[in-house]
Amino acid sequence: MTLELRNVVKSVGAQTHIHDTSLQLAREGFNILLGTTLAGKTTLMQLMAGLEPPSRGEVWFDGKNVTGVAVQKRNVSMVYQQFINYPNLTVFENIASPLRVQRMPQAEIDKRVNRIAELVQIAPMLRRRPHELSGGQQQRTALARALVKDADLVLLDEPLANLDFKLREELRDELPKLFLSRHSVVVFATTDPMDALLLGGHTATVREGRITQFGPTAAVYHRPADLITAQVFSNPPINTATVRKQGPTIVLSDSVRWPAKAALAPLPDGPYLLGIRPHHISPVAKHRAATPLDGQVQIAELSGSESTIHFRHGSLQWVSQSHGMHAVEVGTTIPLFIDTDHAMYFNGEGRLVAA
Amino acid sequence: MATISLHNIEHSYLARPRGPEDWALKRLDLEWLDGGAYALLGPSGCGKTTLLNIISGLVRPTEGKVLFDGIDLTDRPTDRRHIAQVFQFPVVYDTMTVWENLAFPLRNRRLPRAEIEQKVAAIADMLDLSGMLNKRAAGLTADGKQKISLGRGLVRSDVNVVMFDEPLTVIDPHLKWQLRSKLKELHQRTRRTMIYVTHDQTEALTFADKVVVMHEGSVVQIGSPLELFERPRHTFVGHFIGSPGMNVLPCAVDGGAVLFAGQRVAVEKPPTAAIGGRRTEIGVRPEFVTLAQAGIPVSIVKVSDAGRFRIVEARHGDDRIKLLVEQGVAVPADTAHVRFDPAHTRLYADGQLLE
Numbered sequence: 001m002t003l004e005l006r007n008v009v010k011s012v013g014a015q016t017h018i019h020d021t022s023l024q025l026a027r028e029g030f031n032i033l034l035g036t037t038l039a040g041k042t043t044l045m046q047l048m049a050g051l052e053p054p055s056r057g058e059v060w061f062d063g064k065n066v067t068g069v070a071v072q073k074r075n076v077s078m079v080y081q082q083f084i085n086y087p088n089l090t091v092f093e094n095i096a097s098p099l100r101v102q103r104m105p106q107a108e109i110d111k112r113v114n115r116i117a118e119l120v121q122i123a124p125m126l127r128r129r130p131h132e133l134s135g136g137q138q139q140r141t142a143l144a145r146a147l148v149k150d151a152d153l154v155l156l157d158e159p160l161a162n163l164d165f166k167l168r169e170e171l172r173d174e175l176p177k178l179f180l181s182r183h184s185v186v187v188f189a190t191t192d193p194m195d196a197l198l199l200g201g202h203t204a205t206v207r208e209g210r211i212t213q214f215g216p217t218a219a220v221y222h223r224p225a226d227l228i229t230a231q232v233f234s235n236p237p238i239n240t241a242t243v244r245k246q247g248p249t250i251v252l253s254d255s256v257r258w259p260a261k262a263a264l265a266p267l268p269d270g271p272y273l274l275g276i277r278p279h280h281i282s283p284v285a286k287h288r289a290a291t292p293l294d295g296q297v298q299i300a301e302l303s304g305s306e307s308t309i310h311f312r313h314g315s316l317q318w319v320s321q322s323h324g325m326h327a328v329e330v331g332t333t334i335p336l337f338i339d340t341d342h343a344m345y346f347n348g349e350g351r352l353v354a355a
Numbered sequence: 356m357a358t359i360s361l362h363n364i365e366h367s368y369l370a371r372p373r374g375p376e377d378w379a380l381k382r383l384d385l386e387w388l389d390g391g392a393y394a395l396l397g398p399s400g401c402g403k404t405t406l407l408n409i410i411s412g413l414v415r416p417t418e419g420k421v422l423f424d425g426i427d428l429t430d431r432p433t434d435r436r437h438i439a440q441v442f443q444f445p446v447v448y449d450t451m452t453v454w455e456n457l458a459f460p461l462r463n464r465r466l467p468r469a470e471i472e473q474k475v476a477a478i479a480d481m482l483d484l485s486g487m488l489n490k491r492a493a494g495l496t497a498d499g500k501q502k503i504s505l506g507r508g509l510v511r512s513d514v515n516v517v518m519f520d521e522p523l524t525v526i527d528p529h530l531k532w533q534l535r536s537k538l539k540e541l542h543q544r545t546r547r548t549m550i551y552v553t554h555d556q557t558e559a560l561t562f563a564d565k566v567v568v569m570h571e572g573s574v575v576q577i578g579s580p581l582e583l584f585e586r587p588r589h590t591f592v593g594h595f596i597g598s599p600g601m602n603v604l605p606c607a608v609d610g611g612a613v614l615f616a617g618q619r620v621a622v623e624k625p626p627t628a629a630i631g632g633r634r635t636e637i638g639v640r641p642e643f644v645t646l647a648q649a650g651i652p653v654s655i656v657k658v659s660d661a662g663r664f665r666i667v668e669a670r671h672g673d674d675r676i677k678l679l680v681e682q683g684v685a686v687p688a689d690t691a692h693v694r695f696d697p698a699h700t701r702l703y704a705d706g707q708l709l710e
Contacts, residue, residue, distance in 0.1 A: 036527045164399050165554050166398060197659070197660060200659065200660075221660070221662055237529055299539055299540055301535070302580055303560035304581050304584025305642060310536055
């Protein structure tokens with residue numbers, strides 16, 4: 001029981017917004033579309049919903065070809081970043097509106113709206129109008145409306161983006177629980193890698209109209225198939241550099257080299273692209289495979305629990321992120337340590353060759 | 356440049372405020388020192404924008420005085436306070452070039468051409484805009500436009516304070532890092548007084564030397580990022596700062612002993628005076644809770660992979676306890692014991708830290 005995109009392409013005029021894409025989304029857990037603004041996430045959702053017809057390819061749902069079937073004829077719910085509610089209706093009527101369209105009996109509507117309002121914790125607000133609610137409550141109302149009708153396909157397009165940080169954290173916790181007992185295919189678009197990690201499920205990384213990888217979220221994060229996926233799925237950005245493999249040694253610069261890990265042994269000598277996430281570089285040597293390098297401090301951000309140090313090593317502009325407070329002077333050169341056990345290596349085409 | 360003092364400020368948007376809930380700002384005294392990097396942090400509706408508008412003169416406080424270097428400016432209009440403001444959405448003149456946008460505040464003040472040239476060049480250099488000074492602003496991306504807004508806020512040297520109201524909300528996460536670092540660097544280079552208003556703790560803690568935390572119209576704590584993390588003076592601060600926030604667990608106090616889950620819990624400062632009828636809680640951050648052989652018995656509810664670490668959600672009875680566990684450490688599937696680090700376990704009465 002799935003939603004399937006089969007070789008879908010979307011072009012507008014001479015511009016291709018979505019390149020040839022095939023994807024199978026299951027009903028278990030969230031399906032995350034992760035990518036920057038304008039990467040193509042919203043277009044993908046519009047194709048899934050039937051709001052936009054594909055230029056080529058097919059959309060299948062539960063074994064039926066639904067390409068070209070209008071969104072009104074399919075059982076789809078959407079929630080947008082800008083929460084949309086009917087301003088002149090009460091919260092109750094806002095949530096009930098999809099059920100009214102289905103001409104459901106009043107008693108059943110009452111039952112369903114009350115249950116869903118409990119679930120998203122806005123039950124005390126049902127008699128109010130949207131403008132009397134906080135932003136978080138308005139977004140919960142929009143969510144409740146999307147949930148109330150047991151849609152086959154639920155599309156959530158950056159629904160947390162406009163919310164306060166703490167509320168976002170709370171809803172990120174609650175959302176997957178809301179869908180646990182349902183049988184909808186749920187798609188969630190976000191620009192924030194932390195959303196993807198904490199919502200779990202499966203993640204598709206999107207860049208410039210292409211899905212670069214799709215798989216279980218933790219697997220995509222820990223073992224990205226290529227450098228672009230690693231970049232899309234890292235915040236702060238992943239550090240990159242060209243390194244040379246020379247026999248049993250990896251050379252980053254004149255002063256920095258380390259033993260090549262076993263997975264690299266069969267590969268030919270020569271240049272590779274290195275990817276190392278900021279939390280694998282620390283001002284403290286705590287790792288087994290800690291390789292020292294010196295860095296000239298450009299910026300130091302100390303957040304109380306974490307230190308983020310932007311530094312320069314030769315021509316490289318890198319970032320280190322570590323637990324605890326490490327007071328460092330801007331402009332000075334300090335020792336840092338790379339946990340090379342967690343280094344990822346990519347070939348000239350950007351494909352992962354060792355991690 | 357000036358030291359800004361808020362003296363016994365109170366504000367209500369109502370003509371005849373009655374109960375405490377009618378006050379958007381409750382009585383407060385605050386001093387912003389010349390050259391400081393401040394953040395004003397709190398959830399929406401906490402009063403932070405009201406406070407900002409009182410400093411800038413857009414709102415006249417119901418009670419109290421606004422002093423710049425000891426001079427009462429409470430009734431002086433915004434344009435005569437010499438304040439620069441940067442808003443959530445970039446304010447850019449689309450038909451002008453980048454250079455003209457940056458020069459706008461200086462031309463308005465009829466500065467000599469040579470001085471304008473020199474100042475615009477300096478600020479463009481700091482913001483990496485030098486290469487696009489002749490481009491029309493209309494063609495820029497959201498972060499490019501926001502850079503111009505920041506530049507316009509910083510180009511004048513006659514301002515008393517630069518205020519940023521949620522300046523990075525519309526910026527993608529991977530670009531936030533760059534702009535935030537830029538802002539921090541600009542503060543370090545110009546030493547202007549800056550006040551950064553946000554609901555995002557990461558932005559506040561990484562930008563500011565002093566963070567003012569607000570909750571329901573009051574300032575609940577002013578401190579360095581480290582102080583707010585290590586020693587929240589109110590359970591609200593403990594919860595609001597940190598992701599996930601501090602665990603706040605109801606406890607009993609019996610003489611000098613603190614009891615949770617029927618067990619004695621060591622806290623940093625055991626109670627010395629009588630607690631009376633006050634509600635008592637222990638506060639301990641997820642960073643300082645560890646899995647142990649013995650201690651408080653819990654059931655494991657959920658393990659989330661946050662990439663750098665995992666967040667474990669455990670339960671004892673109705674109480675939820677979160678802890679951070681490093682990658683690679685085994686987490687039992689069903690039941691476990693947890694231990695609180697006594698040096699980082701604090702005792703609160705009616706929400707206030709007992710010191």
